Amino acid sequence: NAGVMQNPRHLVRRRGQEARLRCSPVKGHSHVYWYRQLPEEGLKFMVYLQKENIIDESGMPKERFSAEFPKEGPSILRIQQVVRGDSAAYFCASSPMTGDMNTEAFFGQGTRLTVV
Amino acid sequence: DQQVKQNSPSLSVQEGRISILNCDYTNSMFDYFLWYKKYPAEGPTFLISISSIKDKNEDGRFTVFLNKSAKHLSLHIVPSQPGDSAVYFCAASPRYNTDKLIFGTGTRLQVFP
Secondary structure, three states: OOOOEEEOOEEEEOOOOOEEEEEEOOOOOOEEEEEEEOOOOOEEEEEEEEOOEEEEOOOOOOOOEEEEOOOOOOEEEEEOOOOHHHOEEEEEEEEOOOOOOOOOOEEOOOEEEEEO | OOOEEOOOOEEEEEOOOOEEEEEEEOOOOEEEEEEEEEOOOOOOEEEEEEEOOOOEEEEOOEEEEEEOOOOEEEEEEOOOOHHHOEEEEEEEEEOOOOOOOEEOOOEEEEEEO
C-alpha cells in the first residue's frame, strides 16, 4: 500500500467520545480521500481534500463528522460524539494530482473504529 | 441505491482453474472501471482498470472485460493461485467526477489446492 500511513490501526471509543483518525499521504501527494467501510459492505466515499481545502464532502454525514488536511501535517478525520453506528473501517487514499483516483491512488491500511 | 453491484458474495475455485468475478452497474455516466483486491486487515490495492472506450484489458493473469450495453464487467484470473484468495471490489468512476470511486460490496474469492 505504497506509503499511505494511517493511525491508529485500531481505535476503541465509548459512545459520546470523540474519535480522531490520522492519515499521512504518500510523500508528494497533495490529494487525500477518505472512505468508510461498514461491515459486509463496500467502501463508501466520504470526502476529498487538497491541502487546506475541502473539494468534495458529499459523502460526509452532515453532523458530527469533519475533515481537514492542513498545510503541514496529516489529514484528520474527526468524529464527535461517536455512536455505535460509526463502528467501521475508515480508509484513507492519496494521489499526486486531481483526476488520478482512477489509477494513481494508493490506500492506507485503514483505522478500525469500534464504539462500545 | 447501489450503483455498482457484485451479486456473488463469495466464490470458490480450484487452484489452476479460471476465476470469474462479475460486476454490474446502473449509471451510464460511469467512464472508468477498476478492480481492487483486499486482504483482511489491509487496505485495498489496485489490480487492473478499464476505460469505457475499451472492451478488454489484460495484465498478466488478470483480464477485465467490459460490456457497456449490458452495463457489466468481469474480472478473469487464470490460472488461479492460492495467493489470489482475497476480497475483490469492483469500482467505477463517473465521467463528471474522476476523483470519486463508487465501490461494489465485494466478492470473497477462495482458491483451494
